[in-house]
Amino acid sequence: GAVVSQHPSRVICKSGTSVKIECRSLDFQATTMFWYRQFPKKSLMLMATSNEGSKATYEQGVEKDKFLINHASLTLSTLTVTSAHPEDSSFYICSAGGAPVETQYFGPGTRLLVL
Amino acid sequence: SQQGEEDPQALSIQEGENATMNCSYKTSINNLQWYRQNSGRGLVHLILIRSNEREKHSGRLRVTLDTSKKSSSLLITASRAADTASYFCATEEGYQKVTFGTGTKLQVIP
Numbered sequence: 001g002a003v004v005s006q007h008p009s010r011v012i013c014k015s016g017t018s019v020k021i022e023c024r025s026l027d028f029q030a031t032t033m034f035w036y037r038q039f040p041k042k043s044l045m046l047m048a049t050s051n052e053g054s055k056a057t058y059e060q061g062v063e064k065d066k067f068l069i070n071h072a073s074l075t076l077s078t079l080t081v082t083s084a085h086p087e088d089s090s091f092y093i094c095s096a097g098g099a100p101v102e103t104q105y106f107g108p109g110t111r112l113l114v115l
Numbered sequence: 116s117q118q119g120e121e122d123p124q125a126l127s128i129q130e131g132e133n134a135t136m137n138c139s140y141k142t143s144i145n146n147l148q149w150y151r152q153n154s155g156r157g158l159v160h161l162i163l164i165r166s167n168e169r170e171k172h173s174g175r176l177r178v179t180l181d182t183s184k185k186s187s188s189l190l191i192t193a194s195r196a197a198d199t200a201s202y203f204c205a206t207e208e209g210y211q212k213v214t215f216g217t218g219t220k221l222q223v224i225p
Contacts, residue, residue: 034157038213044150044205046157059157093213095158106215 003027004096006107013084014115021079021110023094028105029074030096035067038091050077084114121204121216129224134191136219138204139184147180149189150203152218158203161189196225 003026013019023033031052036044048069049057056069066088068080077096081088093109122137138147146165150158164171164180164187171178177190191198204216 036158044148044158044160044213049157091213095215109213 004030004094004105004107006092006094006110008110009108010111010113012113012115015085016083019081019084019112019114021081021092021094021112023077023079023096023107025075025096025105028096030077031074032097033071033077034095034097035069035077035079036093036095038093044093047079081112084112086114088112089114121202121219123219124217125220125222127222127224128194130194130196132194134194134198134221134223136189136202136204136221138187138189138216140187140204140206140214140216141185142206142208144182144206144208146207147178147187148205148207148213149176149178149187150205150215152201152203154200161202191221194221194223196223199223 005024005026007022011019033050035047037047038044046059047062047067050069050071052071052074058064066082068082071077089112091109091111094107096105120139126134128134144166146163148163149161151161152158162171162173162176162178164178166182169180175192180187187204199222201218201220203218205213207213
């Protein structure tokens with residue numbers, strides 16, 4: 001089946017630094033990718049919808065300047081957490097939609113810890 | 116890899132009928148969550164059931180969890196055309212390690 005990878009799987013960084021997370025669809029072209037965040041003991045929260053070649057659509061309350069999303073190709077979307085702070089520590093997971101568009105494949109997630 | 120496997124992969128029913136989707140997993144979990152996804156849209160959280168719970172209800176949704184069989188089911192009663200979507204289960208094991216199933220595509224025919 002289709003595989004979506006995320007890199008890195010976990011990252012620890014200092015407060016104030018920026019962290020880039022990659023989401024790749026390995027054997028299909030993903031026209032749409034979604035980025036989610038999970039807070040402890042909570043369900044996933046959709047952060048943004050990323051469409052190849054266009055600007056991402058952010059959910060209400062998600063700072064677009066804080067969480068930069070780039071979807072430059074049909075197999076890669078990146079999420080950059082800029083000037084990370086401890087409250088940004090979380091589990092970030094992406095999903096990629098191929099054809100048919102209803103099909104979604106999830107990445108394994110990236111655990112971010114900001115010290 | 117995704118540890119959750121959902122069954123069936125696709126389901127087509129008439130409006131008013133009940134829809135049942137199953138999810139099996141392999142490891143011990145803290146909780147299991149069900150999500151819905153409309154075509155081209157992001158996930159919407161439906162319900163969370165903890166490992167020490169056996170059944171939970173939310174409106175027309177009923178979720179069961181059998182940890183001995185490592186399986187869960189989602190029942191949608193009195194289905195509506197608007198319930199047409201893909202449904203995913205997700206298991207949380209350890210600390211915030213969430214793994215999604217492959218999804219069940221539900222079509223409710225008016």
